[in-house]
Structure formats: C-alpha cells, structure tokens
Amino acid sequence: MLKIEDLVFEVPLEHDPSKKKRIIDGLSLEVADDQFVVITGPNGGGKSTLAKLIMGIEQPTSGSIYFDGADITTEPITERARLGIGYGFQQPARFKGMTVKKLLDIAAGKKLPMLACNEYLSKVGLCSASYLTREVDKSLSGGEVKRIEIATILARDPKLAIYDEPEAGIDLWSFDRLTETFRDIHDAQGGHSIVIISHQERIIQLADEVIVLRDGRIDRTGTPEELMPELGFASKGINGCNLSEPLDLHLTEIPTTC
Amino acid sequence: MTEAITPIDEELLAEIANIHGMPNGAFNIRKDGKLVERHSSANIEISTKTDHPGIDIHIKPHTKGETVFIPVIVTQSGLKDVVYNTFYIGEDCDVNIIAGCGIHNSSHAASEHDGIHTFYCGKDSHVRYVEKHYGEGEGTGERILNPVTNVIMEEGSSCEMELVQLRGVTSTVRDTNAELADGAKLVLTEKLLTHDDQTATSNMKVELKGEDSSVQVISRSVAQDRSSQVFNPLVIGEAKCRGHVQCDAILMGQAKVTAIPGIEAASEDAMLVHEAAIGKIAGDQIVKLMTLGLTEEEAEQEILEDFLR
Numbered sequence: 001m002l003k004i005e006d007l008v009f010e011v012p013l014e015h016d017p018s019k020k021k022r023i024i025d026g027l028s029l030e031v032a033d034d035q036f037v038v039i040t041g042p043n044g045g046g047k048s049t050l051a052k053l054i055m056g057i058e059q060p061t062s063g064s065i066y067f068d069g070a071d072i073t074t075e076p077i078t079e080r081a082r083l084g085i086g087y088g089f090q091q092p093a094r095f096k097g098m099t100v101k102k103l104l105d106i107a108a109g110k111k112l113p114m115l116a117c118n119e120y121l122s123k124v125g126l127c128s129a130s131y132l133t134r135e136v137d138k139s140l141s142g143g144e145v146k147r148i149e150i151a152t153i154l155a156r157d158p159k160l161a162i163y164d165e166p167e168a169g170i171d172l173w174s175f176d177r178l179t180e181t182f183r184d185i186h187d188a189q190g191g192h193s194i195v196i197i198s199h200q201e202r203i204i205q206l207a208d209e210v211i212v213l214r215d216g217r218i219d220r221t222g223t224p225e226e227l228m229p230e231l232g233f234a235s236k237g238i239n240g241c242n243l244s245e246p247l248d249l250h251l252t253e254i255p256t257t258c
Numbered sequence: 259m260t261e262a263i264t265p266i267d268e269e270l271l272a273e274i275a276n277i278h279g280m281p282n283g284a285f286n287i288r289k290d291g292k293l294v295e296r297h298s299s300a301n302i303e304i305s306t307k308t309d310h311p312g313i314d315i316h317i318k319p320h321t322k323g324e325t326v327f328i329p330v331i332v333t334q335s336g337l338k339d340v341v342y343n344t345f346y347i348g349e350d351c352d353v354n355i356i357a358g359c360g361i362h363n364s365s366h367a368a369s370e371h372d373g374i375h376t377f378y379c380g381k382d383s384h385v386r387y388v389e390k391h392y393g394e395g396e397g398t399g400e401r402i403l404n405p406v407t408n409v410i411m412e413e414g415s416s417c418e419m420e421l422v423q424l425r426g427v428t429s430t431v432r433d434t435n436a437e438l439a440d441g442a443k444l445v446l447t448e449k450l451l452t453h454d455d456q457t458a459t460s461n462m463k464v465e466l467k468g469e470d471s472s473v474q475v476i477s478r479s480v481a482q483d484r485s486s487q488v489f490n491p492l493v494i495g496e497a498k499c500r501g502h503v504q505c506d507a508i509l510m511g512q513a514k515v516t517a518i519p520g521i522e523a524a525s526e527d528a529m530l531v532h533e534a535a536i537g538k539i540a541g542d543q544i545v546k547l548m549t550l551g552l553t554e555e556e557a558e559q560e561i562l563e564d565f566l567r
Contacts, residue, residue, distance in 0.1 A: 055549060057545055057549075076548075077545065077548040077549055078548045078551060078552065078553050078554070081548065081549050081550060081551040082551050087549045088550065089542075089546065091542075093540060093543045093545075093546040094543075094547065095543055095561065095565075096478075096506065096565050097478075097564035097565045097566070097567045098560075098561075098564035098567075101563065106547065106550050106552065106560070107550050109550075109551060150404040150549065156550060156551075171358065173289055
C-alpha cells in the first residue's frame with residue numbers, strides 16, 4: 001500500500017537560515033494492505049511531519065514515497081487524495097457558513113443520505129442529527145470539531161487513512177466509541193490501511209505494528225505486546241525517563257497574594 | 259401589459275428573485291422604469307403612487323404565510339431609474355417580501371437603479387425581506403445600484419432582512435435605516451461580493467428606541483481583484499436594548515476593505531457590542547479541502563460560497 005524510502009525533510013534554522021535542521025532523517029518504512037500501524041514517540045520526534053509528507057502537505061528534501069506501487073513523491077495533495085490517501089488533522093480547520101452535512105458530502109464526494117451522515121457522526125460519539133445543520137465554525141467546541149474531522153475521514157473512506165492524534169481534545173466517552181470504530185474498520189479487512197499517530201495506550205493496543213519515532217528516525221518497531229512494556233505507560237515514561245520528584249519546595253515561600 | 263419579457267429578462271428574474279414565469283399571489287414586475295405586470299391578492303394590494311414613481315403595498319392585518327414579489331430589471335443602457343416602494347404591513351402579519359434588481363447592460367452608457375424602500379411593520383408582525391442585486395452584460399457601461407432601505411418597526415414586530423449583492427455591480431452606495439419600538443427585533447444580514455474595480459459602500463443606522471428592542475447586524479463580504487468596500491454600520495441604543503454588529507470580510511488580490519462598526523449608547527441599560535474582522539482565506543481551510551480531493555481553485559470557490567451562503 002505505502003512504501004517510504006530514505007525520506008529526508010529539512011527546515012532552515014530560524015536564527016541562521018544558512019543552516020538546516022533535520023526533522024526526518026533518512027526514514028524508510030512500509031505499510032501493507034489491511035495493516036493498522038500506530039506511530040508513537042516523544043514530542044518533536046517528527047511524527048506529524050511524517051504524516052504531512054505522506055499526504056503531500058509538506059515536500060521532502062529527498063527520498064521517495066510510493067503508493068500502490070506508483071511514485072507519488074512530487075504529486076500534489078489533491079492528487080494523493082484522489083488516489084486514496086486521507087488525513088485527519090490534529091487541529092482541524094473551521095469554516096464559516098459550511099454545515100457539517102456539506103463537509104461530509106465533500107468528503108464523500110457525493111450527496112450523502114441523512115442516515116449515512118448520522119451513522120458517521122454516531123461513530124465518533126456525536127449522537128444528534130442536529131449537528132448536520134450546524135456550521136463548522138467557532139460555535140462548535142474543540143472536541144466537537146475534532147470528532148467532525150474524524151467523521152469526514154470515515155465518510156471519505158480512503159484506502160489509507162492517516163490520523164494525527166485523533167484522541168487529542170476528545171472526552172473519555174467519545175474516545176471509547178472512537179477506539180471501537182478504529183477496531184471495526186480494521187476487523188473488516190476491506191483492504192484499507194490505517195496509520196494513527198498517538199500516545200494513547202488503548203489505541204496502541206489495537207495496532208498490528210507500533211513504530212517508535214525519535215529524532216526523525218525509527219527507534220524501534222514491534223507488536224504492541226513487544227513494545228508496551230518498554231514504552232512503560234504506567235510509571236517509567238519513554239526510555240526509562242523517570243518523572244522527576246518535586247524539589248524541596250517550601251510552600252510557604254511561594255507568594256500567594258499576586 | 260406595457261413591456262414584453264425576453265429570455266434575458268427571464269434569466270435576470272430567476273437570478274434575483276428565483277422566479278420562473280409569473281409568480282403566484284401578489285407581485286409587481288418593473289422593467290426599464292415601466293410596469294410589466296402586476297397582481298394584487300385578497301390581502302395584499304399593490305397600487306401606483308401618485309406623488310412619486312413607484313408603488314404602495316398594503317398588507318391587511320393578520321395576513322399570514324403570503325409572499326410578495328417586486329423585482330426590477332434594467333436592460334436599457336443609459337437609463338436612470340428611481341423608484342419609491344412603500345410597504346404598509348398591518349398588525350399580526352407573517353409575510354415574505356422578495357425584492358431585487360438585475361441589470362443587463364450591453365452597451366457603454368451607465369445604467370442605474372435607485373430603489374427607495376420603506377417598510378412600516380405593524381405591531382407583532384413578522385416580516386422576512388430578501389433583496390438581491392445583480393449585474394451582467396458584455397458592455398463597458400457602468401451598472402449602478404444605490405438602494406435606500408428604511409424600516410420603521412412598531413411594538414413587538416420582528417423583521418429578518420437579507421440584502422445580497424453577489425457580482426456584476428460596478429458601484430453601489432447602500433443606505434439602511436431602522437427605528438425600533440418596544441420589543442421589536444431586527445436581524446439585518448448583508449452579503450456582498452465585489453470584483454474587478456468595483457466599489458461598494460454600506461451605511462447603516464439602527465436606532466433602538468424602545469425597551470427590550472434588539473438588533474443583530476451581520477455583514478459578510480468578499481472583496482476580490484482591485485475592488486474596494488466601506489462598511490459603516492451604526493447602532494444607537496436609547497433604551498434598555500441589545501445590539502450586536504458583526505463585520506466579517508475576506509480579502510483577495512489587491513482589494514481593500516474598510517470596516518467602521520459604530521455603537522452609541524444613550525441609556526445605561528443599552529447592551530451594545532461590535533466586532534469586525536478582515537483577513538484572507540485561511541491556508542488550513544484550503545489544505546483541508548484539498549485533502550478531500552478538491553483542487554486549490556475548487557477549495558477557494560467552496561470556501562467563498564459557504565461564507566456568503
């Protein structure tokens with residue numbers, strides 16, 4: 001489905017544009033048909049950048065990206081979307097005047113029946129048909145916009161769906177519904193692959209393969225069973241980086257009058 | 259019947275008033291300064307003014323669910339058409355009024371239509387008013403529309419006004435004035451798109467005179483190419499009232515938008531708020547729609563259509 005070869009992405013340094021910072025550093029990976037991959041790792045490790053490079057939102061400095069055997073490295077976003085790549089944004093855009101229904105229709109590429117729309121919304125925990133006529137603007141909360149964003153990918157039903165931190169900003173109840181939805185898509189084995197960037201244990205557990213990204217390179221890969229103990233969600237933090245104990249603070253010395 | 263309806267006229271009428279053929283109920287169609295056809299209904303009477311060019315529209319008290327169409331079309335180059343239309347809406351009505359002006363100018367001389375519309379909204383009446391302005395034609399002649407809208411609202415009346423100008427009008431100066439009595443409620447929505455070298459000025463003055471009166475002014479506009487727009491809405495609160503003014507503009511090319519929303523309170527219980535924002539289309543909106551398979555141009559078009567919906 002997806003094959004990435006020796007991908008490099010550099011950005012000029014802000015204070016010295018003649019020097020470059022490497023965000024993705026010679027990365028190669030493959031995602032098979034029907035595979036569910038979770039990319040995790042520390043902040044600043046290059047996860048979101050990698051997702052944007054796959055969608056074409058960013059252009060790589062060097063390296064190649066293949067989708068279903070075709071080289072798409074220089075293809076624009078629109079073309080990649082039409083080939084079957086979908087992308088759920090971490091921070092979704094808002095649109096004044098556009099209804100949720102309209103956005104779902106655009107995503108699906110056709111006018112959807114109401115029933116289908118309601119189904120997509122309920123899969124992300126938005127259980128009210130009244131959302132369809134709401135505008136995707138500031139009147140919706142962050143969590144609502146985020147779930148509508150995910151619903152647009154469900155409506156689009158791409159061959160390869162990439163989600164950038166779908167759990168961010170979503171409440172626990174909706175999150176439960178969401179993990180079920182991801183599992184259902186995966187269980188259906190309809191030739192559709194899923195790549196999710198996530199720090200959530202429950203999402204990582206669903207994966208066929210977990211990729212830990214660090215400093216723009218693949219640090220480790222493995223099944224959730226192999227990697228979960230190392231990832232140490234319970235107490236250790238990644239790579240045994242223990243949470244620091246509070247220093248000897250004398251609470252009385254902190255002014256509380258400001 | 260003094261004028262015939264041509265295919266161009268039919269297109270203009272469909273564009274501005276969404277009517278195909280002759281509408282049902284009460285209507286008055288005016289072309290090039292002359293009456294084409296008029297029809298009154300049992301509750302709505304349309305008559306020619308005796309002092310000025312134009313018509314009086316009397317709507318009987320308790321009229322519910324009726325619609326009046328009063329479209330105007332101008333196809334003659336060099337014509338300046340000034341018309342006064344006055345609506346007398348009785349108590350406890352619930353009616354729709356569809357107005358609008360379409361200009362087709364295929365020559366080099368200017369065509370101008372200045373419609374002065376006055377509404378007397380009776381006690382507890384509800385009025386929905388839609389006015390669409392549109393210009394077209396291959397000629398270099400200017401297409402000018404200078405509408406004046408006056409609304410006098412009695413106690414407990416409510417009015418939703420939608421004033422729309424989406425393309426083709428070379429220059430426009432719009433003046434909208436309203437006076438609200440106790441408990442009256444006005445929602446004024448203005449949607450404007452200018453392109454090429456067009457200019458548009460919109461002046462509004464809403465006087466909240468009565469207790470518990472309220473107004474919401476929503477202005478959404480798109481300025482493209484080298485066009486320029488000026489917004490000058492002013493809401494004056496003279497009693498315990500609520501007023502909200504919102505100007506939102508999308509800027510493209512070398513266009514220019516000036517927004518000067520004003521609020522003036524002469525009562526300590528007047529609650530008035532204004533906000534104005536001008537900016538280009540956000541990049542993340544375009545990228546999102548491209549990831550859904552739209553091209554950059556299609557995405558831009560979609561965003562503008564929704565914004566002005």
